[in-house]
Amino acid sequence: MIAALRATGEIMAAAWRDSPGRMALSVVLMILGGAAPPLLALALKDGIDQVVAGDVAGAVLTGGLVGTLAVCSLMLHHFAFIPYGEAADLVTVTMDCELIELANGSAGLEHHERPDYANEISLLRKEIGQYPDALVGLMALLSLGVSTAFTAWLLASVSPWLMLLPVAALLPMYATHRAQDVQNGARERSATVSRQARNLFELGTSAAPAKEIRVFRLQDEFRRRHHALWADEGRVLARAELRSALIEAAGQLAFSAAYIAAVLLSLRQAISGHGSVGSVVLVITLATQVNRQINSALEMFRRLQRMTRGMTRLRWLRALIAAHQPPPADAEVPDSIRTGIRLTDVAFAYPGTGRTSLHEVNLTLPAGSTVAIVGENGAGKSTLVKLLCRFYDATAGAIELDGTDIRRFPLDAWRGRIATGFQDFVRFEVAAGQTVGVGDLPFLNDENAVLAALDRASAASVIDQLDQGLTTQLGKTYANGRELSGGQWQKLALSRAMMRKAPLLLILDEPTSALDAEAEHQLFERYAEHGRRIGQANGTITVLVSHRFSTVKMADLIVVVANGHIAEAGNHASLLELGGTYASLYRLQAAAYQS
Template sequence: MMRYIRLWLSLMRLSFRGAPVLTAVTLAVSVLDVFVVAGYAIAARHLVDTTVTGPASVAGLVALGVAVAFALTMVTRDMLFNLVGTVADRVGRLELNPRLHVAIAGIDGLEHLERQEYLDRVTVLRGAAGSLMRGCWGVVATVCGIGKLVVTVSLLGSVSPWMLALLAFAFAPILADARGQAAVARAEVRSAEDYRLQQDLFDLQVRPASGKELRLYGNGDRVARAQAEAWDHAVSQRVRARLAAGAWRFAGWAVFTLAFTGALALVVRQVEAGAGTIGQLVLTVTIAATLQQSAQAVVTTATDTAGVRRYVEPYLWLQDYVAEQRQEPAGTTPMPSRLDAGVAVEGVTYTYPGTTTPAVRHVDATFPAGTVTAIVGEYGSGKSTLVKLLCRFYRPGAGRVTVDGQDIAGIAMAGYRQGIAATFQDFGRFAVDYRTGVAVGDLPAFDDDDRVGSAIEAADAAGVVAALPDGVRTQLGKDLGGVELSEGQWQRTALARSSMRDAPVILVLDEPTASLDALSEQVVFERYASRSRRLASQNGAVTVIVSHRFSTVSTADQILVMHDGEIVERGTHTELIRLGGRYAEMFELQARGYENKEKKK
């Protein structure tokens, strides 16, 4: 319970910080709404009693008071609805949503993106910031609604003490709804994986890239059926939970309705026996009529608020997960600006979350300062995992990675990342203008047009820019009304981005030219080879290349051959060919393939 209270307090503080005046006005109107119905009932009682026993002038004034009280009941209800909606959406979108994004982006590594439980919670939380804030205000509305019930039932108690028992029965629907909504929240999380699967399958059918192949190979119906099955499985779990919640709601309302009917019959009998005035009868009927509405409003608000629990639990889980990740010892040692010994991998083993087979195991390797190391091997051999460990995206399950003898876990993360430049095979496609898509590769140099131009030139991307309608200011990404680049053009953009940092000590190229033709690949690698030599002379930088194309790795100072998560061979190109092992076999197969292509020409 304390966790929920702390969460509510933090969201209210966020609301006061993001919209102080709007929040204060909403709270004031919420408190006013507690008393307006009671004021209206009291005014009605006085009006009737004064009409029967008092002068007409006084009755007229009381009637005016009744009209004012009635108007307040109408105005506060509509005003409160609009105020809550406005403040919840505003704070949710402008304050809480960025906070969620910062929390997620603040996790240093990528391991969480491999965890099913993390992905399930993020799926539930997507676009839920406004709902969380409405839930926060739902708590306020529920408390105020209960306060309104207390005030109205107290007025009824002035007529008959037995009426006070109605307050206890008014909580029956609330408790029943809370139990039902807890079941709905659990179902939301349980079905998140199926829901995400059906969404992915839907996207697969409507996106142009995948749509071509689905139609060509006749798999559209099969994918549609798979999506329908995933949807049915997800929805069936949620429907069952909502049916159970409906049954709980019916039971709660049945208890309250029986108690309400009995109490009302008791008061009517008492008035018939002459134990009260006509004004008290009017007050009783007025309050009794509004009591049901007030109780229903409390239940509805409480139900909606309890329904937000399906977002609250994932949000609290995410908070705990982020806090746990940040409790890991943070490095404080600065990243060397020049390498003397180089980088070393010592007995490193890593297993992806949710799997049991290590992606890399017992890997030992050295990357001497000022050298180029190529890593080759079949798909799934562990090459990309190894370079991601070098980039500190994952924490080794065993062993360590060192830079000049210093465990990278002890190096400050921001400084370590600043010392790396990298291009990955699964590069980002940022829907921004072209210049921004390159310049984000080095934020301190973001406004340096010369640096951006040099990076574009280094990646052989000048031709891409020349073909764009507005040059480097061209918006990219079809979804935002921009230009959609080809796969090779996106890869050149990623290469330009990695060229922004002018003095990295670790340069990583993970299949950097997989989407380029042979001629473009040769041009890019010649420029990167020149850059590697310059960096090696300048600061002893280490270059690590992952590639399936042996023509690009043969000139490396050393080549590491990976198989099934282990390094099985190492040496220069000449040494490995002479060895006649796995590298020589793969090189021969690829060379033979190129020869056959040339003969066919």
């Protein structure tokens, strides 16, 4: 209950910050709307007593009041919905923005890559969409609170014993609270299965996998697996639904007994002369209202419980992101690199796995050099790149730039001097020029800067093929959007990496996977030449990551990663002379391409 009250306060505070005028108007209208039904019952009592007493004039006036209160009961809540419905939408936008900020506001990637964190964030995404309903529920609970207070006062005026009727209403509310806990537990237990089923659904309904699904005749297999996953989740949820239904039924039966007792008590008082006919009508009307209030309250409490779970997860995510903020910086990122980047006894294990991905890495990347990191899939190449970008910090050891640990630099300032192109690049569905320009936001709409980046990436031909050039809308999200091939998207991503003119570190992590080996080799040659030019000016280090050994032989330093450690390091000629892993795999791949 404390968690529910805390969540209520947070949602109401957020709504008030976004729309104080709307919320104030809604509160007034909901209070009046809550008071109208019990006052209507009181007016009915007085009207009936006046009719029995023969007071025609009083009965007519009371009838008019009854009509007015009936209209208020029906209309005030509807009028209140307009402002608080708009406030609810604004709260949802605020919460969406906060979730986006939290998802991208941490120093690293741990909350994206850990499965247990992914489950929590997946549930939070779903629950945030229910926040408008939650705010509607809170406003309805406010109205119910006012209505219940008036109802209790009027019941007490007939008999103090009738005060127990609203108290009895707490039993089904508590039962609903317990039932919701049962359902929440079931949803959490089935979260992984649910995420897998949604992933299958997205694969089966998206355009990208459609070709392989048809060629490999996977339709039936997708349906079978999707059905099996939902069946597994359904069994867990069905058991929870049955158990929660029995709990709620017990609460409702308890209140029904109290309802019957209240009606019998009012009839007994009327028969014994201690009450009027109007009092009997009052009790029956109020008891019926209490029953409706309970049913409404139960639904509102369900919404409140869902909102409570969502707010609890949101607080968890806030705490998680806050705990993963980088340590205070006490050094400035230099304008240029004098000696290079040195990795000393670096080890790393992904959080939550207990498995070491890198161990005892000792390596120097000289200033102004072009460094190729090669190795088979899973060797640890991309993990090394993540440490250089500080998506994670090393578990042990240190990474130093000119003798200064990079953890001492302000994180934003360090990343501001890095340019990257990744294998799993983003397809920004915006204007073609902006797809490139986001690589250096101050020059987002600078046509000359974008064209220069396209030229450095050998991607100007992609723009030349678009009818509206840099202003062409990209992506299928838009009716007039132009869809590109995988290779074209990749070239624009590479151009994005070339937007920053003088980075300290240029990293290309298998960015040409959609290209053949010859095309990759030519691009790497061009990038290496570009890296050497800017390296002469400010010591920029260019890092090329590839699993194709034959495409990186132009590099000044070739680093072979195997099983999480540095197996070999040197230039192409020295590694061939060494006759180790590089030489073996280079000749093997070269022979395969020649054949």
